[in-house]
Amino acid sequence: MRIVLEIWRQRDPWADGRFVRYEVGDVNEHMSFLEMLDVLNQALVRRGEMPVAFDSDCREGICGTCGFLVNGEAHGPLRNATICQTHMRHFHDGDVLRLEPWRAAAFPVLRDLVVDRGALDRIVAAGGYVSVRTGGAPDANALPVPKTDADRAMEAAACIGCGACVAACPNASAALFTGAKITHLSLLPQGQPERPLRVRSMTEQARAEGFGHCTSIGECAAVCPAGIQLEVIARMNRDFLRAAFSRAAGEPLTVLPVTSPMRRYEAQPPGARETADPAEEPAER
């Protein structure tokens, strides 16, 4: 089958990007979407052009590295699947597909379809862990956890941090991601001691990173490849409000955002961008 692609090409974070049209003539329907891009890249390399940069690692839908929008849908048209697990049989001969990177102030475009998702790591670093001594692996059932709680915690822990929720959200909110990370700890006994501090720190970090707010639009859960439910956001909100009304919460620990020059660059209107030329300000790089 023949696929026409309109791909966002951007040389580096400082350059202006644009859509470039490519045609891939010999697409096999059993190829994954990324394998189809590999075929395109091979042709580009043969022609002496720069290959299209995109993120990928496991290519079996469990690592969360890949991801971009296909015709305005995060991870493409297949639900509950990453783009690497979306195969070309879901498309038709002659389809025109527009590939665009995740767009958010907190996700600066590094090159083509690759964005910097370090902001999500910093949200986890702000409190998405348990720092109590848990000892060695406990005996089974030594610490009883209700079956539903264990299942819900496991479901929330399925988040692979790909960033599709942020990309699909009209507010560029990381509420589904943050909610999942908070929920999978707050449902288990080990997560209880730091529960109020965790929710305050992680939500404060998300705010500082420049993610938007949640208006329960629901696009995030719809495109999530791990099937994270909207419920985790309600759990995060509940934990947050409870912490706000408790004395024990303490001050939030915020890992300050790494303000790279490219983040400030993206936030600037196009007219002001000349000053952010990396060649003129090598020290800031």
Place this chain on the structure above:
Amino acid sequence: MPRPSRAAALWSSPIGKKALMAVTGLVLFAYVVGHLLGNLQVFQGAAKLDRYAELLRISPTLLWSVRAVLLLAFLVHVAAGLQLSVLRREARPVDYATYRPVASTPAARGMIWSGLLILGFVVYHLLDLTLGVVNPDFRPGQVYHNVLATFGRGLGVAIYVVAMIALGFHLWHGMWSLFQSLGLATRRSLPGLQRFAVTVAWLLAIGFTAIPLAVVVGVVR
């Protein structure tokens, strides 16, 4: 170190602000329901409606207390909504060239627009039927007459109907989203809450729209 007050702490975080919007939205919703039930007395004739209007003003203290609560709720709701709407632009400075919503309702994506329409309508509505400034033939205390004067004009009917459609859209999303913002929704209760929101939105939109339409077709005259 002195802790900031709870209200200030809530206001300074997006989640807290959404919680404040949920609570104030609930207050405003309760008012709107009461307002509709009161208004429907228009179908029982002029004497009944005018007597009801008189009853509302029987105690100035009570009247102004209720008005103060409503005004505060309204201001908090509007200010938080506008601030969060600005935040939304900052969170995604570069828009998508192609964006296809896959799950959301138009009501959910357009809360700011339905909200702004309602805001504009509330101003007009107060000038029209409370202060009488823009009413074509305002007579203090004669509510039934004033309502007929407003809906005697096509413009009055059009503004009212459009605003009530906006209200319906706003409640369609707002009436379940508020449970999510307050952390009360669960996956089990969410479908029920969404059905509740749709039902409430239809009931209120139809209930309010019935009044100008009744005037237009001549049932109320």
